[in-house]
Amino acid sequence: MNDEIKGMALGVVGVAIFSITLPATRIAVSGLEPVIVGLGRAVVAAGLAALTLAITRQPLPTPAQLKRLVVTALGVVLGFPLFSAIAMLYVPAVHGGIVLGVLPLATTAAGAVFCGEKPSPKFWAVALLGSALVVAFAMIRGAGALQAADLWLLAAAVSAGAGYAVGGELSRTMGGWQVICWALIVSLPFIVPPVLWYLPDVDWRAPLPVWGAFLYVAVFSQFLGFFAWNRGLAMGGVARVGQVQLLQLFLTLLASAVLLGEVIDAVTIGFAVAVVGTVAISRRMPVARRDV
Structure with a gap:
């Protein structure tokens, strides 16, 4: 199994974990402030990251790595979680499928x-x-x-795209889990002040599903999912593995079928097969990568 196939497989694992993010965020913001959900989850994940880095005694990032870690943090720790949490106040989770596209x-x-x-023109055509x-x-x-909340979803997509790309590239030399751990640590000066500001307003008696959803986005969406995702981007390439994200909406629906008993109809299956086809075809399209 070559690195590209391994990268695609790890990408699927990451996307499977991320596929619960928007529904979980929707549940969490029903009982908690968007800032607490969007940034508080990163504070929890940063605690796990600090513990992981301390136990494994990782060296400090170099100045060059630190610059890229800041971009990664602004994208996947600050931008995407906050913007998507705000959007989920106004639109249902299925509407988030637009941003997943x-x-x-x-x-x-x-x-x-x-x-x-x-990426070659053919790759762009298949991706589109x-x-x-x-x-x-x-x-x-x-x-x-389309509605006003889609501007928040668009901002979330742009933020995540930049964070994924830079984090994935940095993972080629730094390691996938190390990148998300250090990105979380780097983000602390940006995320702790607003979380502390909103902390007095937290409803600690919020229903259990609200807190369960918050813990999911903190531990899995913001932390563990990136272990696989960053490594996959590093091994298979940002553009190529990035196409796996097209499967996320369908994995979300599959999870809903398993957990909630929702029915998957023929239209869903048809679209899923077509999207899987575009991902498979994109693997055959040329994408030039620079050497590390």
């Missing part, structure tokens, strides 16, 4: 800008087709018309 394109574009990757299929499916499933 745009996110792979944002990741590919960020890979070209920040990491020197050069896959994104269009996901957005169309989200609309059919009841995402509804």
Whole structure:
């Protein structure tokens, strides 16, 4: 099994973990402030990161690595969690399928800008087709018309794309789990003050599902999921592995079927097969990567 296939497999693991993020965020913000959900989850994850780094005695990042860690932190620790939490106040989780359609394109574009990757025109064409299929499916499933909250979702997609690309590239030399751990530590000066500001307003008697959802996005979405995701991007390439994100909406629906008994209809299966096809085809399209 070559590095590209391993990278794709790790990408699927990461996306499977991330697939619960938007529904869990939707549940969490029903009882907690968006800032507590969006940034508080990172504070919890940063505690786990600090413990992990201390136990494994990791060396401090170099100045060059620190610059990229700041970009990664702004994207995946600050931007995406906060913007998506705000959006989930106003739109249902299925509406988030729109951002899941745009996110792979944002990741590919960020890979070209920040990491020197050069996807071929054919790759871009297949990527656009896959994104269009996901957005169309989200609309059919009841995402509804575009609205003001989609600006928050767009900001979330751009933030995540940049953070994924830079973090994935940095993982080639630093290690996937080390990148997310240090990114969380670097983010603390940005996230602790607003969390402390909103802390007195926290409803500690919020229902158990609210706290369960918060713990999921803190431990899995913000921490463990990136162990696999960053390593996958490093091994398989930002653009190529980034296309795996197209499967996220369908994995979310699959989880809903298993956990909540929701029915997966023929339309869902048809779109899922088509999207899997675009991901498979994109693997055959040329993407130039610069050497480490």
